[in-house]
Amino acid sequence: xxxxxxxxxxxxxxxxxxxxxxxxxxxxxxxxxxxxxxxxxxxxxxxxxxxxxxxxxxxxxxxxxxxxxxxxxxxxxxxxxxxxxxxxxxxxxxxxxxxxxxxxxxxxxxxxxxxxxxxxxxxxxxxxxxxxxxxxxxxxxxxxxxxxxxxxxxxxxxxxxxxxxxxxxxxxxxxxxxxxxxxxxxxxxxxxxxxxxxxxxxxxxxxxxxxxxxxxxxxxxxxxxxxxxxxxxxxxxxxxxxxxxxxxxxxxxxxxxxxxxxxx
Numbered sequence: 001x002x003x004x005x006x007x008x009x010x011x012x013x014x015x016x017x018x019x020x021x022x023x024x025x026x027x028x029x030x031x032x033x034x035x036x037x038x039x040x041x042x043x044x045x046x047x048x049x050x051x052x053x054x055x056x057x058x059x060x061x062x063x064x065x066x067x068x069x070x071x072x073x074x075x076x077x078x079x080x081x082x083x084x085x086x087x088x089x090x091x092x093x094x095x096x097x098x099x100x101x102x103x104x105x106x107x108x109x110x111x112x113x114x115x116x117x118x119x120x121x122x123x124x125x126x127x128x129x130x131x132x133x134x135x136x137x138x139x140x141x142x143x144x145x146x147x148x149x150x151x152x153x154x155x156x157x158x159x160x161x162x163x164x165x166x167x168x169x170x171x172x173x174x175x176x177x178x179x180x181x182x183x184x185x186x187x188x189x190x191x192x193x194x195x196x197x198x199x200x201x202x203x204x205x206x207x208x209x210x211x212x213x214x215x216x217x218x219x220x221x222x223x224x225x226x227x228x229x230x231x232x233x234x235x236x237x238x239x240x241x242x243x244x245x246x247x248x249x250x251x252x253x254x255x256x257x258x259x260x261x262x263x264x
Contacts, residue, residue: 011103024053027097031109034093036081042092043077046099053100060099067095070125087118094122098129105129107139111146123149148241156248168241173213176244180237181209181221186230194224205232 002016013022028035036045050060068074071091076084084092090110097105107126111119127150129135139150147154147168154171156164164171181197185205192202196216197209211221218236225231239247 024100025102026104026106027100027102028106029090029093029097029108029110031090031112034081034089035096036089036092038082039080041078041080042073042084045081045092046096049096049099055100059101063099063101064095067098070128071095071121087114087121090114090118090122091125094125098135101133102135104136104138107137107141109141109143110139111141111143119143119145126150144240144242144245156245158249172238172241172244175248176213176239177247178210179213179218179239181211181218181225182235182237183207183209183225183229183231184233186232189229192225192229194221194228196224197221 008015010022011025013025015022036042037048040048046060046064049055050057055063068077071094073088073091073095076088076092079088081089081092094107094110110126111122114122123146126137126139130137130150137150139146141147151168153166154164154168155162156171180200183192183206185192185207188205192199192207194209197211199207200210201208209221209225211218222234225234
């Protein structure tokens with residue numbers, strides 16, 4: 001693809017002008033299709049990729065052993081790709097994309113259609129590759145649990161327009177809305193009202209408060225409650241990323257912020 005405007009540079013390479021050099025340093029996994037050979041056993045597909053990418057035998061053996069162990073691929077290494085379950089195929093595809101030690105890994109919906117166990121295994125592996133090998137991971141997904149678990153930086157695109165590019169924590173701090181404080185009291189009180197927060201639920205000596213992050217800090221609220229009531233236990237709940245993104249789209253918060261910035 002040729003950019004319609006501006007330019008794209010990856011590791012010092014312009015993809016549409018230096019395709020061979022560019023693809024030699026990236027890996028890609030697509031949730032809806034495989035890069036492996038359908039009728040070949042997984043191990044033979046990996047061997048073919050070793051020759052295509054000219055991976056030295058020693059490095060291939062080391063990577064294969066590590067990936068087989070971490071992704072638990074031993075039971076299906078000699079199984080034809082067409083006979084794999086979706087979770088098995090996804091693990092094999094991720095291993096294939098990393099055989100040549102790419103600097104950048106593109107993941108397009110890597111956990112789509114997977115059960116919770118398979119998702120967790122893949123998320124742990126991605127975290128390991130990023131932390132231990134320094135591989136940059138570019139993830140596109142509609143599963144916001146993937147974002148919550150894996151991403152530090154996020155980009156939100158709506159109808160071709162970039163609405164946000166920054167840290168995940170900053171996004172949640174800015175647009176997350178109300179936080180919650182759950183308090184277990186040492187005794188049952190008739191009322192547990194407190195200035196700066198709203199009681200949204202109170203039952204069996206447990207109260208759930210909601211409070212605006214910009215109006216009062218969690219520590220200040222905890223201090224107020226502790227001064228008035230005997231507290232047994234408490235926990236602060238942050239809005240999850242799904243709730244934050246839903247609020248952004250329902251209230252069109254980012255579009256408002258972008259428009260205001262453009263008018264300045």
